[in-house]
Amino acid sequence: MKNLFSKKTAAILLITIIALVVVFKMYSEEKTVAKPVKKAYPPGVVFTFDDDYIDDWYNAEKLLHPLGWKATFFVCWYGSLSRDQKDKLHYLQDMGHDIAGHGYNHLNALKYSKEFGIEKYINDDIVPLKAAMKKDGFNIHSFAYPDGARDTDLDKELLNHFDIIRGTTYDEIPAAQQYCYYEGNRLVYGLGIDDDYKQFNIPYYKTLLDYAKAHDKIVIFYGHKTVENADEKLETPLYALEELCKYAKEKGLKFYTIDDLAKL
Structure with missing residues (x-):
């Protein structure tokens, strides 16, 4: 039993x-x-340009269009633009580029918000920018900080007004340690390619493109005035931009805009 x-x-x-x-x-x-x-996306590059150098961006498009490039143009001082410049922005948009925001009066967001508060900054530099540009047919979805000046409080507030925002990063450091790659976040950082920046070095920029290709990354660059002969501050030489676009194309990298990143 x-x-x-x-x-x-x-x-x-x-x-x-x-x-x-x-x-x-x-x-x-x-x-x-x-x-x-996690969704995979083709490795690539984002070229962005700040301020109100519309005539120069228009010339860059004419030069680089055969390469199939794409760029994002972060516009400020919109109220001072001429009808011709606004028409050129529409042309750039029609060519597949992004038109985005850089502040109505290019205010330093960090300094202004520290002195007057974030709400006043938004009302003085963001709301009028979006309204004026929307009136002319530019429904902007992304924003770049003037001078790269930002903090987490500003990020949080601006992400209520934009899909994606761009800060800045600096220095010529090893490719694997750089911050200028898209990492799936709504805050991204661009590395400057104006020739007065200390990291201006075309072979170095190419190492970042190589790293992006090898590791399925998207590199983000930013400049300002695109000119044939860069002899002042905040100028991106057209020869450098053309060489980087050609190199990216040879490597099979995809050209993205900032708005494209938001959709990933």
């Missing part, structure tokens, strides 16, 4: 263990299936 009881107990225990294993396996498989998979 005692042996019979032991056998029954052992059988019940075995069945229970098997049932628990099956349930655990099913639960584990369900969790594995339900786990979201």
Whole structure:
């Protein structure tokens, strides 16, 4: 009788263990299936330009259009633009480029908000910019900080007004340590390619493109005035821009805009 009881107990225990294993396996498989998979995207490059150098950007488009490039133009001082300049912005938009915001009066967001508060900064530099540009057919979705001046409080507020915002980063550091790659965040950082920046170095920029290609990254660059002969501050030489576009194309990198990143 005692042996019979032991056998029954052992059988019940075995069945229970098997049932628990099956349930655990099913639960584990369900969790594995339900786990979201990170979307892959082709490696590439984003070229961005700040301020109100519309005539120069228009000339750059004429030069680089055969390469199939794309860029994002962050516009400020919109109220001072001529009809011809606004028409050129529309032309750039029609060519597949992004027209974006850089502040109505190019205010230093960090300094202004520290002195007058974030709400006043938004009302003085963001709201009028979006309204004026929307009136002319530019429904802007992204923003770049003037002077790269930002903090987390500003980021939080501006992301209520834009899909994606761009800060800045500096220095010629190893490609793997750079911050100028898209990492799936709504805050991104660009590395300057104006020739007065200390990191201006075309071979170095190419190492970033190589790294992007090898590691499925998207490099983000920014400049200002695109000119044939860069002899002042905040100027991106056209020869450098053309060389980087050609190199990116040779490497099979995709040209993105900032708005493209927001859609990823």
